[in-house]
Amino acid sequence: MLRLAPAIAIAVLAVPVFGGLAGTVLPAFGYLPALGGDAFSLEPFRVVLGQPGLLRSCLIALVAGVVTAAISVLIVALFVGGWSGTRTFRRMQSLVSPLLAVPHAAAAFGLAFMIAPSGFVARLFSPWATGWARPPDWLIVNDPLGLTFMAGLVVKEVPFLLLMALAAAPQVPMAASARLTSSLGYGRTAGFLFTSWPAIYRQIRLAVFAVIAFASSAVDVAVILGPTTPAALPVRLVEWMNDPDLSSRFMASAGAVLQLGVTLAALVIWLLVEKLAAAVTMHLCGQGRRFRADRIVRQVALVLTALTALMVFGGMFVLALWSVSGLWQFPHVLPDSLSLSGWMKVMPRIAGPLATTVTVGLAATVLSALIVIASLARERQTGRTGANWTLFFLYLPLLVPQAGFVFGLKLFLTHGGVGATWAALVLVHMVFVLPYVFLSLSAPWRAFDTRYEAIAAGLGKSAWQTLFAIRLPMLSRAILVAMAVGFAVSVGQYLPTLLIGAGRLVTVTTEAVALGAGGNRRVIGIYAFVQMLLPFLGFAVAALVPALLFRDRRAMKVA
């Protein structure tokens, strides 16, 4: 049974992705018999290229992919380089880690509520400092260049990349390198960038690619913060897909293929950026300059990292405040009155979406965890860790733009007679949940001290008994954390839920985005608040259950 596990894992990841891609590419070339497309043609591409403002939509997506990744990587590199090993670093690390659990859409709403001209930041300084009795007519949210859109992505990707870098750091002799470079007179940041960073970056490279793929094809963040005249390509894809004129389906598919091209182009540009960065580093390194005066760089890195945390936490706070506010007019910093009427009204209606979110999330997480544990147990049996190509399969759903294959998957399901069923939604969520569960669990699993198992085997226990009596209980904390990560990923899924759920299966995430970027702030506050609360509950369970389980096992407590 265990023997099948790796194959099942790969099937869960690869079949929907490749099947979905086929379902996208065929109609893009005019082939979709159900809608009367029997012959291949380039007509859909001709139509999509004729759409007004298409070039700009593509450019926004492309630039968002590259710039978001560049800024996030830069902040993370400078922050780790400038501060690792310090007490400030540990504090920031524990501050930033929970941000990983905040779904993209909730973070985007929070950011919008903070920085809009009528947002919380403007209120804090009005009218006493700014003189504004009314919000200024400034285009901040939905700006045509997508600057706010990219900022919304950066505040979410910095925590992600930071945690990936921290996970990679123990395999790099950072402290020793730092001692060496500082004894040679290098500044802290420069010493890190010249010695440890290349080794760390190599390990987080796929994660950076995933960031680029996500940023260049994000729908939810783009709907909330992105430009509207025209919107980024992924947002327009969703519009075309929903167009009452069915011939638009061909165009939408061609657009999805275009989206694949845009993401691919962003990745290619990133490879050039990597080369350029390497060349610059080598050049600076070769010059022998020591960059000792790096205080300003370190401070800037700290401020930027703190700012991303502040924006998300501040956004959460403002969302929570809006959810209980009565009338709250500009420029008042606090609501004129507090009221629970929003919650009272929304509670009965949020029950359905909440139930869907939780049950789909739990099912996808538990199934993924089972497959991952079985695969890892099989790996332990055979003694073979996965080759590079298995890592490729793990990252596949994170690297292929969602819009590229979920459309095709949806077409397949619709024309195959599979409607918006709960099971279909769980399967689609698993495509995204499984990689994260695997990535979170594989390191602690492989680091497990096998001498415990050797002793158990020596005492005559079977492999199964060892697994259930020794390894799984001792790894329960790691397993629960991996499941909490998986659950958070499931809660945050927007596009797959929107398309596969088809409005019948709604989650708090699709509800929150549907309720609008600028509409009723109380309701958005409530939905976004619930949306970010769920992952936090998951992590709380992951922290509490082992603490209870091991309350009389001193060596199993968190150090």
Next chain:
Amino acid sequence: MMKTLFTAFAALILSASLASADEIDPGNWDSVVRKASGQTVYWNAWGGSESINDYIGWVGEELREQFGVKLVHVKLDDTANAVAAVLTEKAAGKHDNGAIDLIWINGENFASMKRQGLLYGPGWVQKLPNWRYVDVENRPTITTDFTIPTDGMESPWGMAKLVFFYDSARTEAADLPDSADELLQWAKRNPGRFSYPQPPDFIGSSFLKQVLSERIDDPSRLLEPVDAKEFPALAKPLFDYLDELHPHLWRSARAFPRDYPSMSQLLADGELEITFAFNPAEASSAIANDLLPDTIRSFTFSGGTLSNTHFVAIPYNAAAKAGALVTANFLLSPEAQARKQDPDVWGDPTVLAMEKLPDEDRARFEALDLGVATLSPQELGPALPEPHPSWMAMIEKEWAARYGVAN
């Protein structure tokens, strides 16, 4: 084993053919109500307004208690999506058991569904028991939707009229515009304080039709279909107007509000000074729900503003037609209509004729306080008819090509 499979298969076929043979007859209302019990009705309706969502939630509770019908509100951001879904099912040959049972609809989407044969009917609407209360005589838009005869294929739900709102604490009433042209002058005097939802949002497109209705040389032309050849010349007054207006709009027209609830939020924030909605009681309803300050007031143009009726329709392949019929009939009940007109709930005007109602039902309406910000029917001004649906499609397309791309 084979035998069991065969029996199961036969039973499946039988039940499927039974279901299609089991056509419902709206004329036999008792049997409709009987069949509806236990059905789940998927109602696809725009979900962007909380007060409307609340109201639909209440309808669901009542239907469950009174008729055993389970109502699920599938929230749309554009009704065209529901049209697309039915069309996809038809293309895929799914002529029974469709995913949608009821659609909140009017205008171009109704015209499109009717043209493509996607609607249940005709004639079921007149057979609804509550049809006898409907104000057919005085409200022509109940039987003619955007110039298209409804033919009993969509059941009226509420009345709509374009009404503008302002904050009397900030804006002088004497200064307010009384026509699209005056609005343009007002926007020039008050840059950045007016905008409209980005088409194809329904309210945004309606604003464009309002301007065109006021400025076109021959308004009667709007009641007929328009083709792509003659459109540019006929619609020129509208786009000249927009070219002149846009530099003075909120955010200099580089971004637009998403829908009318977003505009209400911007009015509350003081970003916008004049907003509008398709519901005369929208402001009173927003005040009652703490979304707007109680200094908001309404106004309209003395030359008239667009007015129409919104409806519910049943797709031809709906799975729960009986349940959908019961829902449509309940929406027409004096009880449901009076609650809908209450500004504390939604404030949407009724389609019923007061003189046709029994005394106790009329009392429900007379007891309503329409709110400080709601104009009386006499103050609402003349009603302009909606243009033929072909206009809306062309306007939206042209708008996207001109203004939907940054330059």
